[in-house]
Amino acid sequence: MEKKHEYYDVVIIGGGAAGLTSAIYCGRARLKTLLIEKSLLGGLATYTNEIANYPGFPDGITGLDLMKLFEKQAKNFGVDIKLTDVKSVQLRGEDKTVETFRVIYHAKSVILASGGKPRLTKAKNEENFLYDKGISFCATCDAAYYTDKTVMVIGSGDAAIEEGMFLTKFAKKVIVSVIHDVGIMDANKIAQEQALKNPKMQFLWNTVVDSFEGEERLNKVILKNVKTNELIDVTVDGCFLFIGYEPNTEILKEQIKLTKQGYIITNEKMETNIEGVFAAGDVRDKFLKQVSTAVGDGAIAGVGAEKYIAESELFQNEIMQKEKIGLIYLWSAIDEKCRNLLVHVEKVEKEFKDEIKVNKIDVYKNAGLAARLNMQLDVPAIVYTKNGNIIKVLNDISYENICRDLKIINE
Amino acid sequence: MAELRLDCLGEACPVPLLKTQKKMEGMKVGDILVVEIDHSCAMKNVPEWARKEGHNVEIEEVDDGQWEIYIEKTK
Numbered sequence: 117m118e119k120k121h122e123y124y125d126v127v128i129i130g131g132g133a134a135g136l137t138s139a140i141y142c143g144r145a146r147l148k149t150l151l152i153e154k155s156l157l158g159g160l161a162t163y164t165n166e167i168a169n170y171p172g173f174p175d176g177i178t179g180l181d182l183m184k185l186f187e188k189q190a191k192n193f194g195v196d197i198k199l200t201d202v203k204s205v206q207l208r209g210e211d212k213t214v215e216t217f218r219v220i221y222h223a224k225s226v227i228l229a230s231g232g233k234p235r236l237t238k239a240k241n242e243e244n245f246l247y248d249k250g251i252s253f254c255a256t257c258d259a260a261y262y263t264d265k266t267v268m269v270i271g272s273g274d275a276a277i278e279e280g281m282f283l284t285k286f287a288k289k290v291i292v293s294v295i296h297d298v299g300i301m302d303a304n305k306i307a308q309e310q311a312l313k314n315p316k317m318q319f320l321w322n323t324v325v326d327s328f329e330g331e332e333r334l335n336k337v338i339l340k341n342v343k344t345n346e347l348i349d350v351t352v353d354g355c356f357l358f359i360g361y362e363p364n365t366e367i368l369k370e371q372i373k374l375t376k377q378g379y380i381i382t383n384e385k386m387e388t389n390i391e392g393v394f395a396a397g398d399v400r401d402k403f404l405k406q407v408s409t410a411v412g413d414g415a416i417a418g419v420g421a422e423k424y425i426a427e428s429e430l431f432q433n434e435i436m437q438k439e440k441i442g443l444i445y446l447w448s449a450i451d452e453k454c455r456n457l458l459v460h461v462e463k464v465e466k467e468f469k470d471e472i473k474v475n476k477i478d479v480y481k482n483a484g485l486a487a488r489l490n491m492q493l494d495v496p497a498i499v500y501t502k503n504g505n506i507i508k509v510l511n512d513i514s515y516e517n518i519c520r521d522l523k524i525i526n527e
Numbered sequence: 528m529a530e531l532r533l534d535c536l537g538e539a540c541p542v543p544l545l546k547t548q549k550k551m552e553g554m555k556v557g558d559i560l561v562v563e564i565d566h567s568c569a570m571k572n573v574p575e576w577a578r579k580e581g582h583n584v585e586i587e588e589v590d591d592g593q594w595e596i597y598i599e600k601t602k
Contacts, residue, residue: 156571199570199586199594201578217583217599247579248572 120219124150126421127214127223129202130364132159133410134397134417135229136186141418142227143193147425150221151190152214154201158183159231160361160398161407163254163275170407180256182407202230207371207393210428224428225421228368228380228388228395229414232361237270240327250334250354255279258354259286265353268293268337270325276358277303277311283356284316291350293323293339323348328355363399375401386417392424424484431488440473441525442501443518446493448480454496460515461498468522500525528557535564536593543569544576547598551582554600562596563589570594 126142128135131153142149161167161179168176191197198216206213207226214221234253236242245251252258259282267287269280272294283290292311294301298321301308311317326340326347337355339348363378373381373389379401386394396413398405435444445461447454458476465474479486479495489499489506498510498518502525510521533550535543543564550560562573573596574584583599 155574197588199574199588200584216585218585218597247575 119215121222122150122219123222124148124196125223125425126150126225126227126418127152127212127221128227128229129205129214130159130229130231130397130399131157131187131197131199132229132231132397133161133183133186133407134231134399134414135159135227136183136190137411137414138227138229138394138396138418138421139190139195139414140186140193141415142421143190143195145418145422147422148196149194150196150198150223152198152200152202152216152221155199157187157197157199163256163279166278167407179407202367204367205371207368207390210392212392224425225392225394227414227417227421228365228372228393228399229397229410229417230364231398232363234357235360235362237325237357237359239325242325242328245328245330245334245355249332250330251328252354252356253358255282255356258356259283262287262354264288266291266351268350268352268355269358270355271358271360272296272301272303273358273360274303274307276356277301277307279356279358280317281307281311281314284314288316289318290314290316291318291320291352293320293325293337295322295324295342297321320348320350361398365399377401384416385420386413387420392421392428394420427482427484427488431485435475435477435485435488436501436504437473438504441471441522442499442504443472443474443522444489444499444501445474445476446479446486446489446495446497446499447476448495449478450480451495457496457513460513460518463515464518464522471526472522528559529555530559530561533560533562535562535566535569537565538569539566540568540572544572547573547596548576551577551598551600556600556602558600560598560600562598563593564596565593567592570596573598 125147126149128138128151131151135151139149139151162183166176167179167182200216202214204215212223212226263286265287266289267283269276269292280290280292322341322343323339324342326338328334329336337350337352365374365378380395380399382388382395382400386396388395394417396417397410477485496513498513499506500508547562577584577598582601585597587595589595
């Protein structure tokens, strides 16, 4: 099957809080924007029952409801949304491509907001029982299936304890395997207290999963006591893993700089090592992973993409124009020498206005634009172009020297 | 390579998934099945199943609350 080609200004990979926020900013900036999500919109936030610390919702809101609002807002700004897997990306150069199984999307800028996926225990037989065979990652999705049954929860963080409590509304018993000593959990104090009081919850301390057992479906988890190495058979109908996340960066690793753990390295402007490619949200190497910080990342990446695209167009159409000889004055408004030389440049501009095109780039305000000239230049400097190519750099700027250069270039 | 359609509009889970599984059995590798659904639960379990089987999946929202799931049979 021949793949279709479609063209966008921005393609955003990932439809969680970060991706949707980027989409809102790009859409509002009137960029032709596509958001690609591999499963359902809303991302990790939809796996959290109650979000109590996202500003603006003093009475709390469910992750699902909050993300529905994000989605609606992005759609209001005309963002296209595709629900499919990204198969591969090509991020270098001006024409970046993002490929799905039916379409090759071309983009001027790409925002990576692919988040993470649940970490597995790596215990024996785990892969045989994933998802609908008994090992689950989403209580909200699968709780009803376990009505009046016994389930196990692995982990003791916020997600494990809160989702565990949610499961008690359906299951008759929720057994929590915690790696720490008796009474120690990673979850917030309120959740811990509620969980310990919950009669349907039982805790097995100092344990990790040794193996998963069953025929077609999981029916037994064998735990190992990390202190005594004793194996404990626990008969269950299902098991929920809440032991953290791993970044979704598999398809990026040849192109994008990642940390050892696979998170994308960005600067504070969400720029990656490739020009025009930004990263936002949980996929980034960062200090705090919350909806509120994902939103901040998403906004910065969205505005970054917009600025990058505007700059690209300006660079191509104005600065590297081909009609006339180009004179690019690189200067800094805060430098006195630069300001004084501006008079010379403007005098030349007036005199030769039919033959040359003058662009002034304040390197302080437009560092990105200056960087595109691909040169390490000390200001003040003049760069000459002809037919859109750089042909000479002048550092010793004066009216006479510019006139001399222009004469040579014209010949 | 054929493109087949499966109308599951108005049908709740697990009917769309069961119908999809049955329909896919009779298809050849490379054929594409377009499942039309309007129940959001099917948007989760049909693609999840198809991906787990190793097929290519793409979902398109054709209308508010109505989707088409494209599944390419890969084996």
